[in-house]
Amino acid sequence: MTQTLPPAFLAAVKDLLGPKGWSEDPEKRDAASTPWRGTYKGETPLIVRPASTAEAAALVKLCAQHGVAMTPQGGNTGLIDGGTPHGEVCVSMTRMNALREVDPFNNSMTIEAGATLVTAQQAAEDASRLFPLSLGSEGTATIGGLISTNAGGVAVLRYGMMRDLILGLEVVLPSGEVWDGLSGLRKNNTGYDLKHLFAGAEGTLGLITAATLKLFPQVESASAWVICSTTDDVVKLLALVRGRVGDSVTSFEIIPGNAVDMVVADIPTARDPMPSNAPWRVLMDISQTDGAYARSLLEGALEAAMEEGLIQDAVIAESETQAKAFWHIRETIPLSKRAYGTALNQDIAVPVSRIPAFIEACNAAVRGVLPTADFVIFGHVGDGNLHYSVVEAAGADAPLLKAKEAAVTRVIFDTVMAYGGSISAEHGVGRLKRDELARLRPPAATDAMRAIKRALDPQGIMNPGRVVTV
Known part of the structure; x- marks a missing residue:
């Protein structure tokens, strides 16, 4: 149910943010309340768009003073109903998209929460560095949303989750105070590591406004499309490849044969790289600063795997275009499932x-x-x-x-x-998995999370109803 906004709050917000910083337009509110897949529907009485940390802090302070709940939103590409407002004010971070600093000698960048992932990738490339997070929605997904959901992507094997790529954060707390934790330090053993508290919290503990992120040396990749008979062979192949090339393995994706058929049938430009009746494919990347060396490592690993009977066949991409065609198959699977x-x-x-x-x-x-x-x-x-x-x-x-x-x-x-697993690997919890997580998680963990939520957000105004109920 959409909350009724106090007139004094509404007037103060409009005065604070100016005409570019808010919207009551029904079409824009409807768009902000509809996630990209359209699988569920929310609602919001107001969209607000702060343009600076100072405006964001003043906005949150107004919400606290008037008891107004808010839902932070980046690119609205989430999959677990975490950033879609359900009656709350929608805090769009898209105006806070500045690249504040790139420090190539410290291998770090500081960038605002509303910047897209592709903006961060390009900024790193312009400085002859790499920001390694990569996923299908990188042209739309924002840095703040990726941190809030602790996004993963295809390079986690080598570089880790989004949480592992953060050096520091700037966060507006539910009181409206600003925690300036932006830092390029890799060693800082001074008590609680607050940045990891906000990473994965899905906006329930504060409003992320900027981040200092890790950068890495640029690499060149060799890509292979591999045919396997069983999932057991796939797991053994991973162990063999990592044993031979270590952390040079950047990506290692499993793809079923029926998914390849599905994509080829759905996308006119898609081609099966190596038609086979075998049930499984593996798409792997090996990366090094020297592309020729990466290819030689990949060739050696595949030869060893063939000798051990772990693969039926394989093809190594001969060009960047061919490698992109391999990845196009993998990245198109989620959309092509519509055929079912x-x-x-x-x-x-x-x-x-x-x-x-x-x-x-x-x-x-x-x-x-x-x-x-x-x-x-x-x-x-x-x-x-x-x-x-x-x-x-x-x-x-x-x-x-x-x-x-x-x-x-x-x-x-x-x-x-x-099987000792997790019901959310990289997309978060949001509203969709909140209740099931509470059922499955140890009570002590849920109690601890509730205690943290109450301590930082006693009014319950920060993205209420997501992750954990209080």
């Missing part, structure tokens, strides 16, 4: 060693609830993160997935936990 009409998508993680057993057990458990179920299972197998999608079998006479969605979800989550 109905899909239940879960972002989960289990220990890498348990992926084969988990997939077998979870598929069987889901079919116990929904015998017509089919599966599109892909993702970042290098770090145990699977995008586990249950789809209605092609040609099903009586579609049942929608009706059985809750039961199927419960079976998936219970199986994930039985």
